[in-house]
Amino acid sequence: MPISSRVLTNDHRDCRLIKLDSNDPRSPLVVMQEGYAPGDPASRMRMFYLQRDGLWIDEIARSTLPESEVGAIVFESSSEAIKLISSLTGAPLIRELPVSETDIQTYMARARSGSPTDLFRQFLARYRAVKGQA
Numbered sequence: 001m002p003i004s005s006r007v008l009t010n011d012h013r014d015c016r017l018i019k020l021d022s023n024d025p026r027s028p029l030v031v032m033q034e035g036y037a038p039g040d041p042a043s044r045m046r047m048f049y050l051q052r053d054g055l056w057i058d059e060i061a062r063s064t065l066p067e068s069e070v071g072a073i074v075f076e077s078s079s080e081a082i083k084l085i086s087s088l089t090g091a092p093l094i095r096e097l098p099v100s101e102t103d104i105q106t107y108m109a110r111a112r113s114g115s116p117t118d119l120f121r122q123f124l125a126r127y128r129a130v131k132g133q134a
Contacts, residue, residue, distance in 0.1 A: 008035035008048055008056060010088035015050070017078055020124035022117060028074045028127065031081050037094050049073040050081075051095065054088055061097040063107045070127045 006014075014033050021027040031050035036043045037058075048056040051072045062073065075081040111119065 005043065005045060006035050007038050007043075008033060008092050008094070010085075010090065010092045012082070012085045015085055017081055018120065020074070020120045020127070022120075028076050028124065029078060029081060030073050031075065031085060038091050048094070050084065052084070054084060055093050055095040057095040057097070058099070060104055060107045061095070061099050063110070064097060064099060064103050067126055067130055070123070070130050074127050 008014075014035070016032045017029050018032055019027040019029045033048050033050070033056070034045060035048065036045055047059040049059060049062055051057055052075070053072070057073065065072075075084075113119075114122070
């Protein structure tokens with residue numbers, strides 16, 4: 001499947017809602033979009049998550065945050081996510097965080113360690129641990 005080379009938007013049609021556990025109909029979810037940040041002169045394709053505050057964050061930058069912030073990109077229901085997506089207007093705002101080469105290597109090692117399904121389930125386990133749900 002070809003990867004589109006497009007700028008990140010706030011358009012709901014460009015967003016994907018991904019359940020963290022595809023086998024659980026009540027699973028929390030994340031909102032993802034592939035694209036490049038507006039104003040990025042290199043037009044580097046990245047995966048972004050939508051945070052609960054309406055900012056987008058690059059998946060590698062997100063991986064550098066402490067576990068206590070894991071809930072910033074998790075929505076308990078699709079209606080909650082859709083409500084936020086529907087409220088976004090104008091150009092997307094991005095939470096920029098410094099990312100080192102070590103951060104990139106650490107992220108890539110984790111990404112290669114399992115299937116997307118496994119990685120989302122691991123993410124869900126960390127989210128539930130932070131929330132105190134086992």
